[in-house]
Structures are given as C-alpha cells and as structure tokens.
Amino acid sequence: MFIDSLKKRHFKNILYLSKLKNQQLNEKKLLYMALFVMSLSLNAQIGIKTATPQNTLHVNGSLQVVKDLNVGGDDRTKGNSGNKGEVLMSNGEGNAPVWKTIESENFLKVVYVGNKTNISPASGSYTGTHSTPVNTHESYSQTYVFNVSNKIDTAYLTYNSTTGLFTVVKPGFYNIVPYATYDLNLNPSGQTAGTANSYIQKVSPTLTTLAGISTGHGERTTGLNHNLSSINFFDTGETFRIRCRYTQDFRLSSGNIHISYLTP
Numbered sequence: 001m002f003i004d005s006l007k008k009r010h011f012k013n014i015l016y017l018s019k020l021k022n023q024q025l026n027e028k029k030l031l032y033m034a035l036f037v038m039s040l041s042l043n044a045q046i047g048i049k050t051a052t053p054q055n056t057l058h059v060n061g062s063l064q065v066v067k068d069l070n071v072g073g074d075d076r077t078k079g080n081s082g083n084k085g086e087v088l089m090s091n092g093e094g095n096a097p098v099w100k101t102i103e104s105e106n107f108l109k110v111v112y113v114g115n116k117t118n119i120s121p122a123s124g125s126y127t128g129t130h131s132t133p134v135n136t137h138e139s140y141s142q143t144y145v146f147n148v149s150n151k152i153d154t155a156y157l158t159y160n161s162t163t164g165l166f167t168v169v170k171p172g173f174y175n176i177v178p179y180a181t182y183d184l185n186l187n188p189s190g191q192t193a194g195t196a197n198s199y200i201q202k203v204s205p206t207l208t209t210l211a212g213i214s215t216g217h218g219e220r221t222t223g224l225n226h227n228l229s230s231i232n233f234f235d236t237g238e239t240f241r242i243r244c245r246y247t248q249d250f251r252l253s254s255g256n257i258h259i260s261y262l263t264p
Contacts (some may be wrong), residue, residue: 029047070098108175108260111156112166114146114257116180125186125249134197134245135214138207144180144198146244146257156261164241165203166259168234173262176200176210176232178242181225183251193219194247198226210240223253231262
C-alpha cells in the first residue's frame with residue numbers, strides 16, 4: 001500500500017512538472033510573438049525577397065492584383081478603388097495617390113482619326129477659279145472628305161462621311177490637324193500653274209475661316225500638299241469642315257486628319 005501511494009504521488013509530480021513545462025513553453029511562445037509584433041510596430045517595415053526593406057512593405061518582385069486596388073482610407077475607412085477609365089496619379093511624397101480622369105488633367109484626348117484613301121471626284125476634275133485671288137471664290141471650294149474613320153469618339157463629335165461635316169457634341173477646345181493633297185495629273189500643259197488654298201472652316205453658326213494656307217505653284221506641277229492646324233473653342237451643335245480650292249482644275253487625293261479634345 002505504501003509503495004502504491006508513492007507511485008501515485010510520483011506520477012502526479014510528473015504530470016505537474018509536464019504541465020508546468022508546457023505552460024512555460026507557451027509563455028515563451030507568447031513572449032516571442034509579442035516581441036515580434038513589437039518589432040514590426042517599431043520598425044514598420046516588411047520585406048518580401050529583400051532583407052533591407054525601404055518602405056512599410058517592400059516587394060522585390062512582381063505584384064498581381066486580381067480585383068480592386070484601393071488607395072487612401074484609414075483604419076476605419078476603406079480606400080477608393082476609382083472608376084472605370086480613371087488612372088492612378090501621384091499626389092506627392094507622403095500622400096495617397098488618387099484616381100483621376102485624363103481629361104481632368106487637361107491632356108489632349110484624341111477623339112477622331114480619319115484617312116482619305118480615294119481620289120475625288122471619281123472621274124474628271126473639280127473646276128478651278130481660273131482667276132485670282134483664289135481665297136475670294138468660296139463657290140469653287142470643295143470639301144475634303146475622309147472616307148475612312150479609323151477612330152471616332154461620338155461622346156465628343158460625329159462625322160458625316162458623305163458631306164465631310166464634323167458636328168461637335170461636347171463643348172470645349174478642339175485641336176484640328178488635317179493633311180490634304182491635290183492631284184493635277186489630268187490637267188493639260190499650260191493649265192497646272194496656280195495658287196492652292198486650303199482652310200479649316202466653321203460652318204455653323206456662321207461661316208468662319210479658322211486656319212488657312214495658300215501656296216503658289218509653277219507650270220507642270222502634278223501634285224501638292226498642305227498641312228494645317230487650329231485650336232478653337234466649339235459649342236455643342238457647331239460644325240466644321242476642311243475646304244480646298246485651286247486656280248486650275250483639280251482633284252483631291254490621299255490625306256489624313258486627327259482631332260484632339262482639350263478640356264476648357
């Protein structure tokens with residue numbers, strides 16, 4: 001009986017020591033964890049694939065974001081993930097970046113790109129002014145029509161490929177840059193020299209020349225080209241077009257245009 005009692009007491013002591021050891025181990029783990037958290041709080045820097053992080057989170061590698069990318073906010077507020085079409089812009093050191101539209105930063109936004117790949121008229125030639133000065137003969141002018149629209153944002157303007165007329169949808173400043181070529185190959189000898197006049201014309205509410213160029217050409221000129229550029233403010237519903245005229249009979253051949261929008 002005495003021996004059994006000693007065995008029981010010894011077994012209890014072993015259990016107690018084991019529990020005590022486990023408790024001490026758990027306390028050490030908690031202490032290590034606390035020290036680790038304190039270290040993170042004090043250093044406030046975590047490095048992934050780098051032993052020397054330079055910021056709160058330093059990733060030495062690629063980053064994959066499957067869903068939202070939220071910026072700003074605080075410990076009680078979720079950051080902003082922006083809207084479709086917005087870009088992330090820096091707000092300077094120490095400040096959260098912000099989502100913005102390109103337009104809000106007064107960037108030029110290309111809203112139309114077109115090409116003329118044919119020759120007009122399809123047969124024969126347009127009638128020239130056959131007198132000077134050329135720029136006084138509006139009735140002899142022809143609209144330069146772009147038969148291919150490579151890009152058009154109808155939130156800003158529309159284009160009629162039959163009349164060559166652009167109609168403004170969104171008011172603001174537009175940068176209009178056309179390139180036009182003239183073809184004089186059908187003209188006989190003695191009927192190629194003259195003056196070419198190309199211009200960007202606002203049609204409504206009143207006819208107004210926004211930009212123009214005139215160049216003189218000698219006999220046996222078979223072709224010529226003009227570059228134009230204009231930045232003007234347009235209201236909704238206003239229209240414009242590209243116009244061309246020449247002293248001699250002429251045709252209009254390949255060219256292009258790009259139009260950009262600048263917020264007012």
